[in-house]
Amino acid sequence: MKMSRRGRALGALLAAGTALTMMAPASPATAAASNTWSDKSAPLATPWTAEVSPTNALPDYPRPQLARPSAAKPTWQSLNGLWEYEPSDGYTAPRFGKRLSGQILVPFPAESALSGVMEHSDFMLYRRTVEVPKSYRTGQKHLRLNFGAVNYAATVWVNGTRVAQHTGGYEAFGVDITSALRKTGLQEIVVGVASPVDSEDIPVGKQRLDPSGIFYTAASGIWQSVWLEPVAATSLDSFTATPNSDRKSFTVSSTINGPSKNAKITVKAYAGSKQVASVSGAASAKLKLAVTKPHLWTPDDPFLYTFKVTLKRGKSVDKVESYAGLRTIGLKEVNGKQRIVLNGKPTFLLATLDQGYWPDGIYTAPTDEALKFDIAKTKDLGFNTIRKHIKVEPARWYYWADKLGMMVWQDQPALPTGRNDRLTSSDKANLRSETSRMVDQLKGVTSIIGWVPFNEGWGQWSVQAAADLGDQVKKQDPTRLVDSRSGLNCCDTPGDPGNGDVIDYHQYQGPALPAPDAKRASIDGEHGGLTLSVPGHLWPTASINPYGAVKDAAELNDKYVANNDDLRDLGAKNGLSGGVYTQITDVEGEQNGFFTYDRQVEKVDEARVRASNLSVIAAGSEAQPAPPAGTPGLGGVAHWTLDEGQGTTAKDTVGSNDLTVRNGGTWVDGPTAGAGTALHLTGDQFADTEKTVVLTRGTNYSVSAWARLDSAGGAFQTVVSEDGDTNSAFFLQYSGADQRWAFSFTGARALASEEGKPETGRWYHLVGVRDTTTSTLKIYVDGKLAGTTSVLATADTATGVLAVGRGKFGGNPVDYLDGSVDDVKVFDRALSADEVAQLDQAGAE
Structure with missing residues (x-):
């Protein structure tokens, strides 16, 4: 395809850099910036909107894990506040020493x-000018200019000298500007930004130039704090304390700005005011720091060690303060299933989806208290984890997660959707590079327990791409979990990459209940999304309802707790290691939060939700419950021979659940000549019982029947099912999508893959077996195992009648049988392979 001038310029910048950040636009710049900061009103005001002004724009020290010389008294100069600003035509060079036409309050994005x-x-x-304190320029000190994040490509000039170029909208960057400083007077800083958002194939997360539905307003330009900091000639650029697997020590490492040869580092660890460890060595080395009486970090006890770090090289001395928690995250086989373990103990990771959007600041929280709010309320609601959804937050967000005790799944911001087939090699390389830089930047964050490179296939050009990027991340950081592709059962480029540490399904309302395999734990990566709009607290776009509407807060609470009951009883108790509920707050057109978008209204009963959530987390540490033994023998708990040969009633020869034939079924010869009749169904004909026959929640069962198809096309056809409230609890069926026999739940299907397409007019003996102990569905055809799939459970529980010849989906009757059925049996236990063979043999005689 032909690339736009903007695309070519951006590609050149990504590849090599240019003298200007401004690049030729596809069309001329439009509106000029406002000359007055305060003439704009947010569509929705948060409790903190009015606290923001040019004199107190995010005044907190922005980098808590590298405070110089200490967290209590960092030496720095905030450059947040009013800057001069104007849109550019994209190719005119900056006019140094000249005022710009408008103003902007940094660090809030232009939108x-x-x-x-x-x-x-x-x-x-x-543009802005700044007076550098004399104390910042004494002796051998250097001065660094730091940016938390700029979206997307930035060029920085100081006093007309270009000092830095950076691409990537989510990474911090900084530069030594000492050589560009004037000896006295004001210093001029100019930043040029190109922000194509989704007009180019770059990581943007959910930002869109034309936001709607589940995609939101863009956040262009400087959107995190900017500051000056005096440093030594040789200074620490990063410091990382990585917990070791023994849970008694850290491995500390650092990167250096300036000359590093012969540089030495000393690290002292403190538990409160007490020194508990010390180590010294070459600044370039990885050093082991063993602590006495180790105190582990958990969500219930988020203890953090303080590190005082001294870097020396000749007369250059740099001192910083950092922190980290001592914890491990990994997998362990528990009761025969792979489970996620925190500090070696099974821990259910119960999360909200957190997208980090604000109606007043878009990508940027109005204040530090606001930034803390979402995490603190997630904690109050009883969750122990947050999935930070396709966005990277400012360092202070992770500080609050560390300090408050909140585990974090960290997503890589996604490429724009719908373009997987057009991505170039440079697009793919750039995504891999930005993912690597994200991991490198956040590798010291205690709360981050796992990385998510791809979400639902957005920007994922192949299944193998997810495997490759997952492997890249795992190699870069083997100490954390990797979820190579969240939502592998949907949506773009679906499929299991087969690697990483978790199997992750999405299901709305859900929950999704995938089973772990031999090497990976399983989680529900997204579910829920119950939608309740609150008038007066809505973004000025139409509310969308892609999930499930509720009429009021009472129904929201009831449905949330019911959904959680399934997550607990069918998931956590049976081997699921985590669940992610959508979501903590409304976001623009989505109204499915616990809080409204403006954080003014809490929609749920906090105490009730908390109690429910804590019960789910507790269940994740319990042993899997054993299913009831069931009724012995091959008689079953219900048996319909279908030998009546006439009428509309089929007798249950074992119990009291007779079938009633609906809409005119007919009687034909059965599989064995002269041995009785079978029921023939076509159109909307079926038979059903008056009540539920077999329990399906948390128990084993089996269903057998003889079946013959008159047609075998692309339509689904149900042989036997049992109704749930919305969908059948199980389907013994012909899968039209696969043109194979199957035993299925909604969202999970054991296919008779090796049997080939069923022949019309031929009788088959089908047996479906549900085994909760092994978390499997099995389909047997003519006495032989023909297919197996792993699934912990289905939230569709049998509450209605057993049906022969139809299913139920979305509350409606579906998938009518076009053919004949005979000798239907139901068992309240999982049949063995030998028992299935006996059933088949008995029916053939």
Whole structure:
């Protein structure tokens, strides 16, 4: 395809850099920026909107894990506040020493109300002057200019000298500007930004130039804090304390700015005010720091060690303070199933989906207290984990997760959707690079327990791509879990990459209940999404309902708890290691949060939700319950021979659950000549009982029948099922999608793959077996095992009648049989392979 001028310029910048950040636009820049910061009002105001002003824009120290010289008294100069600003035409060089036409409040993105601009521009210029304190320039000190994040490509000039270029909208970067400083007076800083958002194939998460539905307003330009910091000639660029598998020590490592030859580092660890460990060595080495009486970090006890670090090289001395928690995360076989373990103990990771959007600041929380709020309320609601959904947050967000005790699944921001088949080799390489840089930047964050490279196949060009990127991340960070592809059962490029540490399904409302395999644990990566709109607290776009509407708060609470009961009883108790509920707050057009988008209204009963959530987490540490033994023998708990040969009633020869033939079924010869009749069904004909025959929740069962198809096309046909509230609890069926016999739950199907397509007019003996102990569905055809799939359970529990010749889906009767059925049996236990063979032999005689 032909690339736009903007695309070619951006590609050149990504590959080699240019003298200007501004690049030729596809069309001229539109509106000019406002000259007054305060003339914009947010469509929705949060409790913190009014606290923001040019004099207190996010004044907190932005990098808690590398505070110089200490967290209590860092030496730094915030550059947050009003900057000059104007959109650019994309190719005109900056005019150094000249004022720009408008203003913007940094660090709020240009599209936000708090920025004072509230408009998108593909290209933009920022300018401000600053007086550098004399103390920052004494002796051998150097001065660094730091950016938390700029979306997307930035070029930085100081006093007309280009000092830095950076691409990537989610990474922090900094530069030594000492050589560009004037000796006295004001220093001029100019930043040029290109922000194509989803007009190019770059990582953007859920940002869109034309937001709607599950995609939201873009966040362009400077969107995290900017600051100056004096440093030594040789200084620490990063410091990481990685917990070791013994849970008694850390491995500490660092990277250096400036000359590093012969540099030495000393690290002292403190538990409160007490020193508990010390180590010294070459600054380039990885050093082991063993602590006395180790105190582990958990969500219930988020204990953090403080590190005081000194870097020396000749006369250069750099001192910083950092912190980390001592914890491990991994997998362990528990009761025969792979489970996620925190500090070696099975721990259910119960999470909310957290997208990090704000109606006033878009990508940027209005205050530090607001940034903390979502995490604290997630904790109050009883969750122990957050899935940070396709966005990277400022360092202070992770500090609060560490400090408050919240585990985090960290997503890689996704490429735009719908373009998997057009991605170039450079697009793919850039995604891999940005993923690597994200992991490198966040590798010291205690709360992050796992990485998610791809979500639902967005920007995933093949199944193998997810496997490759998952392997890349695992090699880079073997100490955390890797979820190579969240939602492998949907949506773009579906399929299991087969690697990583978890099997992750999405299901709305769900929960999804995938089973672990021999090497991977299983989680529900997304479910829920119950939708309740609150008038007066809605973003000015139409509410969408892709999940499930509820009429009021009472129904929201009831349905959430019922959904959680399934997650607990069918998932956590049976080997599921985590669940992610969508979501903590409404976001723009989505109204499925526990809180409204403006954080003004809590929609749920917090105490009730908390109690329910804690019960799910507790269940994840319990032993799997054993199913009831069931009725012995091959008589079953219900048996319909279908030998009546006439009428509309088929006798249950074992129990009291007679079948009633509906809509005019007929009687034909059975599989064995002269041995009785069978029931022939076509159109909307079927037979059913008056009540539920076999329990399906948390128990084993089996269903057998002889079946013959008159047609075998692309339509599903049900031989035997049992109704749930919305869907059948199980289907013994012909799968039209696969053109094979199957035994199925909604979302899980054991296919008779090796049997080939069923022949019309031929009788087959089918047996479906549900075994909760092994978490399997099995389909037997003519006495032989023909297919198996692993699934912990289905939330569709039998509450209604048993039906022969139809199923139920979405609350409606579906999948009518076009053919004949005979000798139907139901068992309240899992039949063995030998028993299935005996059934088959008995029916053939």
